[in-house]
Amino acid sequence: RDSRGTPLDMDDDENAVQRFPPFRVRKRGGAHAPPALDLLFVRWGGDKEPEDCNTRRAGSWGASGSVVSATYAGHLLDFAYSRLGVDYGCVTAYVGSTDDMRTLCGRRLRGLLRGRHVAACYLLWPARFDDGTAGRPGMVAAQGLLDLMQRIEQCGVPSRFPHSAHVYRA
Numbered sequence: 001r002d003s004r005g006t007p008l009d010m011d012d013d014e015n016a017v018q019r020f021p022p023f024r025v026r027k028r029g030g031a032h033a034p035p036a037l038d039l040l041f042v043r044w045g046g047d048k049e050p051e052d053c054n055t056r057r058a059g060s061w062g063a064s065g066s067v068v069s070a071t072y073a074g075h076l077l078d079f080a081y082s083r084l085g086v087d088y089g090c091v092t093a094y095v096g097s098t099d100d101m102r103t104l105c106g107r108r109l110r111g112l113l114r115g116r117h118v119a120a121c122y123l124l125w126p127a128r129f130d131d132g133t134a135g136r137p138g139m140v141a142a143q144g145l146l147d148l149m150q151r152i153e154q155c156g157v158p159s160r161f162p163h164s165a166h167v168y169r170a
Contacts, residue, residue: 007045026086037080037088038115040157042104042148043123044068044138045094067123067162068138076121076161089115095124098144106155113157120152121161126168142168 026035065071073092080088091112095101110118126142149165159165 024081024086026089034114034116035087035089036084036115037117037119038113039077039080039088039090040109040113040118040120040152041073041076041090041092041123042101042120043073043092043094044096045100046096046137066138068125073123089113095140098141101140101144101148104148104151106151106157109152110155110157118157119160120149120157122149122159123161 063071064075077090080090091109093104093109095104122145123138124145125136125139126145127139128142146165146168149159153159153165
């Protein structure tokens with residue numbers, strides 16, 4: 001997705017490369033030292049754009065944007081940068097439905113996280129009545145999200161946003 005959250009055409013080679021200002025890039029260490037923190041973001045990647053939830057009609061989320069928006073994710077990463085500089089990394093898994101969440105492999109995602117500390121953030125809305133089909137991007141079946149969170153936690157990646165899975169199961 002681009003900076004506005006619009007899906008990229010991956011058939012275009014230009015979209016396969018991300019560009020960042022040099023001050024935002026961590027230089028490789030001699031031994032390729034792992035970052036202090038690696039984050040796993042699980043975000044909405046369905047057809048309807050998450051930024052649609054930032055409008056006045058959708059709840060007036062303010063400057064931080066709604067939880068499912070690229071704006072919100074950007075603020076979380078800006079916070080990590082403010083605390084750690086470039087000593088962090090982020091892996092993002094985009095889902096467009098509950099079925100997509102079932103296909104995510106916790107062990108594979110854990111293998112992508114090399115940081116000394118790891119954490120998962122689920123930037124989705126758990127719902128008992130919707131799966132992104134009622135015009136609200138980011139809504140996924142609550143049970144499917146909790147199952148994903150539990151699978152990821154069992155692979156050694158604690159949930160840090162919004163809460164750990166066991167809190168919801170209590």
